[in-house]
Structure formats: C-alpha cells, structure tokens
Amino acid sequence: MSASELSAAAATPHQPAPNLDGALCLACLGEYGPCKLPGLKQCKSCGFITADLAMSDEALAALYGEDYFHGEEYRDYVSEEDSLKDNFRRRIKTLQQLIPNLSKTDVFEVGCAYGFFLDEVKGDVASAKGIDISADAVAHARANKGVDAIAGSYSDYLVEPRVGLVAMWDTVEHLPRPDLFIHKAQRDLLPGGHIAITTGDIDSLNARMRGKHWRMIHPPTHLHYFSVATLRRMLERNGFEVVHVSHPGNARDLRSILHFILDLRLGWGGLYRRIAKWRIFDLSISMNLFDIMFVVARRKA
Numbered sequence: 001m002s003a004s005e006l007s008a009a010a011a012t013p014h015q016p017a018p019n020l021d022g023a024l025c026l027a028c029l030g031e032y033g034p035c036k037l038p039g040l041k042q043c044k045s046c047g048f049i050t051a052d053l054a055m056s057d058e059a060l061a062a063l064y065g066e067d068y069f070h071g072e073e074y075r076d077y078v079s080e081e082d083s084l085k086d087n088f089r090r091r092i093k094t095l096q097q098l099i100p101n102l103s104k105t106d107v108f109e110v111g112c113a114y115g116f117f118l119d120e121v122k123g124d125v126a127s128a129k130g131i132d133i134s135a136d137a138v139a140h141a142r143a144n145k146g147v148d149a150i151a152g153s154y155s156d157y158l159v160e161p162r163v164g165l166v167a168m169w170d171t172v173e174h175l176p177r178p179d180l181f182i183h184k185a186q187r188d189l190l191p192g193g194h195i196a197i198t199t200g201d202i203d204s205l206n207a208r209m210r211g212k213h214w215r216m217i218h219p220p221t222h223l224h225y226f227s228v229a230t231l232r233r234m235l236e237r238n239g240f241e242v243v244h245v246s247h248p249g250n251a252r253d254l255r256s257i258l259h260f261i262l263d264l265r266l267g268w269g270g271l272y273r274r275i276a277k278w279r280i281f282d283l284s285i286s287m288n289l290f291d292i293m294f295v296v297a298r299r300k301a
C-alpha cells in the first residue's frame with residue numbers, strides 16, 4: 001500500500017488522514033509536481049502551491065533576491081498601529097454580521113503579535129485571548145495593551161474551555177503545517193464555532209499579473225500560497241464549511257508604502273531615509289489590490 005493509500009484509508013470526515021511528514025499536499029493529500037513559479041511546487045490534484053523546501057536558502061535567494069529574506073512586509077509593526085487597527089475594525093464589523101451572537105462569544109487569536117486585534121475586539125466579545133510564538137511581541141501586548149496574550153506554540157496549547165471564534169490573521173502562510181493548525185482549531189472550537197483567516201490569494205488578478213514578482217511571494221518567510229479554492233479544500237478536509245469570502249482593502253501608512261517601494265523594491269534606501277521624516281508620510285491611505293482574502297468558515301457540528 002502506498003503512503004497516499006494508507007493516509008486515505010485512515011481518513012474520516014472530522015479526523016483527517018495523517019500526512020506526517022507533509023510530503024503530500026497539505027490541502028488534499030495529492031502529489032506535488034513542478035510549479036511555473038520558481039522555487040515553488042504545486043499539487044497535481046488541487047493546485048495548492050507551496051515552497052519547495054528541498055531548495056537551499058542560497059538557491060531561493062538567487063531566485064527571489066536577498067530582500068525577500070530580510071525585507072519585512074511591515075516597516076515597523078508597532079508604528080503602524082493605527083492603520084492595522086482600522087483593518088481589524090472593518091473585519092470585526094464583518095464578523096458581527098456573520099456571527100449574530102459575537103458579543104457573547106469567546107475569541108482565541110493564533111499569532112496575536114502585539115495584541116492590536118485583541119485590544120480592538122475585546123469590547124465586542126465575551127472574552128479575547130491569544131497566543132504568539134514571539135515572547136517579545138507578547139510582552140509588549142501584555143504591558144502596553146493589557147490583553148490576555150500568552151507566549152508559546154499553539155500546537156502545544158490546549159484552549160480550554162472551547163471558544164466560539166478562532167482568528168488567524170496573516171498567519172497561515174508562515175506556518176510549516178497550516179493544516180495541523182486548522183485541524184487543532186476545529187478541536188478548540190465549539191460545534192458551530194467559526195474560524196477567520198486572512199492570507200494572500202495567489203489566484204487573484206494582481207498575483208497572476210505579477211507572477212514571481214508578486215509581493216507576497218517570499219519563501220521561506222511565506223511558505224504557502226493559497227487560492228480561495230485550496231484554502232476551502234483545506235478547511236473542508238478539517239471539518240469546516242466556508243461561509244464568507246471577500247477581498248477587503250487594507251489601510252497602510254504612506255511611509256510604509258514608501259519604504260516598500262523605494263528601499264525594498266528599488267534599493268534606494270538612501271533616498272528613502274532622506275525623505276521618510278516628511279510629515280506628509282504620516283498619512284494613511286486605503287488601497288485594495290484585491291489579492292488578500294478574508295475567509296470565514298464554520299465548524300460543522
């Protein structure tokens with residue numbers, strides 16, 4: 001019996017088949033084949049795209065440029081608090097429409113970072129708690145926001161009692177095994193509870209036009225490149241049904257956009273540093289390239 005047959009034999013609707021070494025597709029257990037984007041591989045069956053970790057860091061750097069390894073998406077996460085909170089506020093509004101009893105719901109955030117979401121949501125829900133692998137970020141969240149954040153690995157943390165909403169903002173693309181985190185969230189949720197996820201959409205028009213230059217493609221920081229279809233597949237395999245898909249815009253401060261374009265994209269760091277202190281760049285603008293998806297799914301009873 002092949003590994004895939006063994007896995008398929010062990011599968012039940014709510015207990016996904018083991019894929020212990022992650023050698024099979026994390027969304028459907030299909031086999032990976034080549035991808036037209038360099039350094040990535042693609043499931044022959046469902047189209048899920050993931051980093052080819054057999055490739056050395058040096059080979060990836062040669063393909064994608066060194067900036068992908070030290071260039072962060074966020075110039076300075078803490079200084080962008082206001083625009084990040086605007087983004088969270090809009091997502092909370094969507095969640096209120098989808099989950100009528102949100103005010104009575106306990107929320108758990110995986111990857112809570114500096115606690116901005118926990119701080120923004122805590123007045124709208126019964127309780128809000130989160131976990132992050134970064135001890136520094138969690139210390140900041142607790143000290144400056146007074147939120148209930150824990151430093152550690154979600155895989156090792158039992159959420160007890162179970163909650164009504166698990167949030168993973170811009171997190172699944174970074175995880176070695178997003179399928180296992182989604183599986184664990186299914187366990188940590190009450191029946192009928194929801195999971196809310198944002199991540200890049202590699203099937204979006206912008207991603208397809210940009211190809212390997214799409215700003216979200218930077219292995220090994222970003223390991224996985226979902227489409228609506230492949231994220232849906234992973235959620236359904238783990239006992240969820242998708243109830244909402246949208247591509248909301250994000251507010252960013254102009255300074256971060258300037259940093260991204262001048263310093264990271266064009267390598268004009270000197271120019272960036274000369275003009276970055278201009279107060280005009282304090283402004284925040286909302287932009288929507290329709291390539292970030294917001295997906296909410298409900299745990300099947």
Ligand SMILES: [Zn+2]
Binds near residue numbers: 044
């Ligand atoms: Zn697949």
